[in-house]
Amino acid sequence: MTTLIVFLCIALLLLIIVQIARVRDLAKQLRGKEEVDASNVATTGKGLLLFMIVFLVATTASAYYYKNYILGFGPQESASIHGASIDTMMKWTLAVTYTAFLLTNFALFYYAYKYRTRKGHKAMYLSHNNTVELVWTGIPAIVMTFLVVGGLDAWNDIMSDVGADDQYMEIEATGYQFAWQMRYPGPDGLLGRKDFRLISGANLLGQDWTDPKNLDDILVNDVTLPVDQKVRVRITAKDVLHDFYLPQFRVKMDAIPGLPTYFVFTPTKTTKEWRQSLSEYPEYQGLDPENDEGKQLWETRNMELACAELCGKGHYSMARTVTILEQEDFDTWYAGQKSYYLSNIKGTKDDPLFMAQVKERRQEFNRLANNAIATPSNDDNVLNLDYVTFETGSATLTDSSEYQLNDIIGFLQTNEDVGAMLMGHTDDTGDAAANQTLSEQRARAVRDYLAAGGIANNRLMSKGYGAERPVADNTTEEGRQRNRRTEFYIIRGAPSEPQFAQEEASK
Numbered sequence: 001m002t003t004l005i006v007f008l009c010i011a012l013l014l015l016i017i018v019q020i021a022r023v024r025d026l027a028k029q030l031r032g033k034e035e036v037d038a039s040n041v042a043t044t045g046k047g048l049l050l051f052m053i054v055f056l057v058a059t060t061a062s063a064y065y066y067k068n069y070i071l072g073f074g075p076q077e078s079a080s081i082h083g084a085s086i087d088t089m090m091k092w093t094l095a096v097t098y099t100a101f102l103l104t105n106f107a108l109f110y111y112a113y114k115y116r117t118r119k120g121h122k123a124m125y126l127s128h129n130n131t132v133e134l135v136w137t138g139i140p141a142i143v144m145t146f147l148v149v150g151g152l153d154a155w156n157d158i159m160s161d162v163g164a165d166d167q168y169m170e171i172e173a174t175g176y177q178f179a180w181q182m183r184y185p186g187p188d189g190l191l192g193r194k195d196f197r198l199i200s201g202a203n204l205l206g207q208d209w210t211d212p213k214n215l216d217d218i219l220v221n222d223v224t225l226p227v228d229q230k231v232r233v234r235i236t237a238k239d240v241l242h243d244f245y246l247p248q249f250r251v252k253m254d255a256i257p258g259l260p261t262y263f264v265f266t267p268t269k270t271t272k273e274w275r276q277s278l279s280e281y282p283e284y285q286g287l288d289p290e291n292d293e294g295k296q297l298w299e300t301r302n303m304e305l306a307c308a309e310l311c312g313k314g315h316y317s318m319a320r321t322v323t324i325l326e327q328e329d330f331d332t333w334y335a336g337q338k339s340y341y342l343s344n345i346k347g348t349k350d351d352p353l354f355m356a357q358v359k360e361r362r363q364e365f366n367r368l369a370n371n372a373i374a375t376p377s378n379d380d381n382v383l384n385l386d387y388v389t390f391e392t393g394s395a396t397l398t399d400s401s402e403y404q405l406n407d408i409i410g411f412l413q414t415n416e417d418v419g420a421m422l423m424g425h426t427d428d429t430g431d432a433a434a435n436q437t438l439s440e441q442r443a444r445a446v447r448d449y450l451a452a453g454g455i456a457n458n459r460l461m462s463k464g465y466g467a468e469r470p471v472a473d474n475t476t477e478e479g480r481q482r483n484r485r486t487e488f489y490i491i492r493g494a495p496s497e498p499q500f501a502q503e504e505a506s507k
């Protein structure tokens, strides 16, 4: 239906145009061709003049009306040092192009009007004039030179890296489909080494944990920076091209997989000051419909980090908040962040430092255990399991206990003629009966772990001693800690209660 109506409208319009043309033909025949032409051209000339006035006034008025949306004006003022120079360049370019726009459009329409057909008037024909050529080549050349040289100067300034003596903070932004991972250097102020081959589910950026600089590095999702402090952002990507874009700071740099880029800038406004500056403009006044606390629009706006590269379907979801704080507030925020290594890696199988320790402990354990079965005496048959620990007050083994427990399993599997008595001990704080029970449960938990690991039940026994057999002074915390322990008694032959008692007695 709509198509039909549109089609009919077009047909009617064409019909009208044809009819007008026929009327004009008829008029020509009646009035004489030349007279009609002159009148038409005069009307066109005046029409063009009118159009020029309306057009230039309208473009100027709309630019003025939308000035709050133009970079560098009103609420769109830059929030970084170098951003001000970009805005100045933009303003100069706008001034020059606007002047050229006014002049050329004025000339275009004015001359169409001035040289309209009039009886007795003849247009001026200018085939060549050196002065005119010089003016309209020379002036743009000079203006362009100023713009280009000014732009180049600003570009070199903005793109330059930090100097050797500069005080600055270095952070890292890694783009991937579809998020940003920000990395802060932590207390040492240095970002650690990375290797893409180390990237895993637990190691998002491929940080090399053998590099001590990595151990205090902090990973966060949003950008938080102190005001008036120079920042160098290392920019990189894990999969495809992304683009690190901070519109409020005039920062924009491609994030390229395998080819790190950087951007150096200094924020000049805190988020608070920036919001305050927005509050002066009507666009940001009034209640924010998305906020249920009744906040004004300017109070809920945030500076942002976006991806300015069309990097895939979820591209839009890469927007992150940028928060600029006073140095003092930033320091508080920074101190409250925990290093990724400490909170996610340390003491796990992803931690090469810890795994190296585990290896050393295993060697030491095997040395002591093998020594115990090699010597005829039973004096050295009790090994303290330093790395088997429990949750406070319970018989639940901690995750990190598995390494030494597995060492015991390995040892018992290699030495099949050996049995194990697990002995639990507590310190002397608290109720004696409760301590007794806890020590029994803990020894039992270790025994059960070994049994679950494939060691035959008849080779395993467990016994709890409560606080009966302290090895250190129970009046100090250090002593109590040493007394809370599990021991591994290596017994030749499968253990049984009488045999164990006998071995005990012979000690």
Ligand SMILES: [Cu+2]
Pocket: 175, 176, 241, 242, 243, 307, 308, 309, 310, 311, 312, 315, 318
């Ligand atoms: Cu992206």
